[in-house]
Amino acid sequence: MDELVEHWTVLDDELELVAGKRGGTRLGFALPLKHYTRHGRFPRGRAEFPDEVVAFVARQMKVPAAEFDSYQWTGSTIEYHRTRIREHLGFRGCSAQDAEKLTA
Template sequence: MLDDERELVAGKRSGTRLGFALQLKYYTRYGRFPRGRADFPGEVVEFVARQMKVLAADFASYPWSGSTIEYHRAQIREREGGVPRSRRPGARRLRRPHGHRRHSPSLPSPHPAPG
């Protein structure tokens, strides 16, 4: 976590702090919000939990619906100016962690293969 990111999470408690921090890092890296807890490998949760000085198990209490998560996402969007760092001009594209691939069905090519 960067210093300015730490300031943003400083007033939050335990599982809420961890959930917010994970969402913030996910948004700045991938340009979208996670769909749920399954988007976070255990080792990532453990790493960020240590940085936030909370237990990784506290992440289970983070609400994935309702006013808390909506408020957190609004705070993140405001901080990022509506454009995540990864999508800003000149930003370096980051790769997804191993095992986290975007799954999309293969579509046929609109151009038939020659001959």
């Protein structure tokens, strides 16, 4: 339980990011956000989330855990979520100029 609380509690500033989102989309934003803060990368899909993690975050989001199963792992919604998560955490995608600097 301590690990759930330490790594999967949605903090106040993160709650602001999920405001306005509903159902599976709300949970689908919160779980990848917490995954990214813990692992430094986005999850590849639902299989990366143990059921107890989904249930723990779902209770915080006041959304049934089963709604996470309807979250779409491809498309514009998840791309938008990833962009917002990166912005919130102060990251951005690597540009061609960044790659050139790294190789120089």
